[in-house]
Amino acid sequence: MDAIIVAQGLIAALVDLNGNGSYLTWGWFSISYGNLAVILVMVALFLLALVVPFPGSKDGGE
Amino acid sequence: MSQQRNDDLSTQWSARVRARAVQALPPDKLLPDRQPAYVASWIYLFGALTMTALMVVIATGAVLSIFGPTWWHTSSVGHFVNSLHLWSVELFFAFMVVHLWGKFFMAAWRGNRQLTWITGVVSFVASILAAFTGYVSQTNFDSQWIATQAKDGINSTGGGALFNVLNFGQMLMWHIMLLPLAVTAIVILHVLLVRHKGVVPPFEDTTEPLATSAIGSEA
Structure with missing residues (x-):
């Protein structure tokens, strides 16, 4: 139970879901850091899926 | 089976539907145990991941329907199932968009697969x-x-009277009845079309999908 409370505290310290959202603003372009992080993770997942060899494939996933 | 029996069956609409269905999707095509070699890439997994997330969405949504809002707002198990429902939706969309990117850059509508692409687009909008x-x-x-x-x-679109987002009952009914039926039906059609037409081959591979060298049961 203590471990759960510590883990919750660590996550809450990293990502404050109670306060106002933080936004990246660049001229007319504006995006929350949360949405930006999700999009970057999806792009990373897409690129990794293209280059990481698939187990069992003869030629390294090509 | 005698010729007379065959003739009798051919007059039944259900027999004709079954014959056409088996012709379009014979069992080895409907549930194949081998896939073309080019399917051995992580990018081909995202369609199946999307469907897996959808199954979790539907299962957790069914549990939420059984117990209702008071339960999911006040009990710890309710909070947990509510969170599973939310995060499986987040994963569903993330996997679906990566699937969309992969299929877009493969031009997956090639080889008479337009309807497969279109059903994917429609399922995205319905989702x-x-x-x-x-x-x-x-x-x-x-x-x-x-x-x-x-x-x-x-x-501002003119649809506010028909689709009233402040009408909680209407929104809930769309959410738990009409739209799940629509999404599930379109996804099933999408998957059957993938089975029927085969997985789109890479640009350089002009051979028929199921005629190429095959890999094992998992693809």
């Missing part, structure tokens, strides 16, 4: 509607904020 009606059915301040903001937007 956005399903997610939206879910966000306004949370019965919390967040859902009130989303509904009141969306009301102006939908009024």
